[in-house]
Amino acid sequence: MAEPPSYDVRVDAVDDLDVRTSYRLWQLRESVFVVEQDCAYQELDGRDLEPQTRHVWVDSDAGPVGYLRILDDGGTARIGRVLVARSHRDHGLSGALMRAALAEIGDRPSVLDAQSPLAGWYATFGYQQSGDEFVEDGIPHVPMRRG
Numbered sequence: 001m002a003e004p005p006s007y008d009v010r011v012d013a014v015d016d017l018d019v020r021t022s023y024r025l026w027q028l029r030e031s032v033f034v035v036e037q038d039c040a041y042q043e044l045d046g047r048d049l050e051p052q053t054r055h056v057w058v059d060s061d062a063g064p065v066g067y068l069r070i071l072d073d074g075g076t077a078r079i080g081r082v083l084v085a086r087s088h089r090d091h092g093l094s095g096a097l098m099r100a101a102l103a104e105i106g107d108r109p110s111v112l113d114a115q116s117p118l119a120g121w122y123a124t125f126g127y128q129q130s131g132d133e134f135v136e137d138g139i140p141h142v143p144m145r146r147g
Helices: 019-036 093-105 116-123
Strands: 009-012 054-060 063-073 076-084 110-115 134-136 139-146
Touching: 009 093, 019 063, 019 076, 054 093, 063 093, 076 093, 110 116, 116 139
Parallel strands: 076 110
Antiparallel strands: 009 054, 054 063, 063 076, 110 139, 134 139
16 A cells, blocks of 8 residues: 655644734635635634634645644534645545644544545544534534544
């Protein structure tokens, strides 16, 4: 089996991000979730500013190309906003982001809401379906839990 590609994955609290990087991360999220997936919703929900939130991302010469965030929901971590820019998909970047997130989370239990077609992919990281499928912004999702 081939070794997964190596990426320089950054993990930062919001106060560790400079203004330009923050802007470019939010812009990337908006381009995928609001524009590409055609979901009009409040993408900036205030949770990015929480001191325990971790922004996990990969940069390129053109700016950020992959991102996810880890929220602190008490004793449970919540992974969300997992994305890769269209120009960088299918090269293992999302897996690198998930491995970095799980290293950051450690032994804590974690949850996520997977877009239903991706539930099997998240299962490869130890996540199991933990509830019924639901629709959010017109997209079917499955709640999943690890640990």
